Amino acid sequence: MEIEKTNRMNALFEFYAALLTDKQMNYIELYYADDYSLTEIAEEFQVSRQAVYDNIKRTEKILEDYEMKLHMYSDYIVRSQIFDDLLEKYPEDQYLREQIMTLSQIDNRE
Template structure:
């Protein structure tokens, strides 16, 4: 697995966590097995008695769907920005003006 694949897998794991309740059971199962449990397409196909191509198409479409949810709702983007702000706030504890700015940005995220 190269760095881009790893980054995509991590992102999809987060998107799955945020948006899985908006997916059908089949979509949840396929994404969970592929991204979280690292099943191969052929293993998922065998488990559900469908073609490898059907699994691939479903995972691709579902990935596009959760990316669309993220564009519209921004839960992952806000989560990552909050994490960044928490780290910046820790570093700015002795700089009240900077800390206030980070707190304001954090409040605005909500």
């Protein structure tokens, strides 16, 4: 499994997990976050390997569709870069630093 896809799926999962079914959440989390194989997931849930594969592929598409419509992950990346740039450009501005930290906390809350 390629690392870039794994990282992206984990990130999309963090943003959109609440929109998935319990089964979708379980399969994606086990496959991408916990590095289970399709066979291990199939055994865990007593289903076929093909059923797990199909569910994961469908869920990947769902996560990508959510991102295409909502842009939560891509907007987060842009905001983070802007925050980093501002902190680098104005390292002595304590007020700016505090405001950026407040905004970052909002972005990172559960």
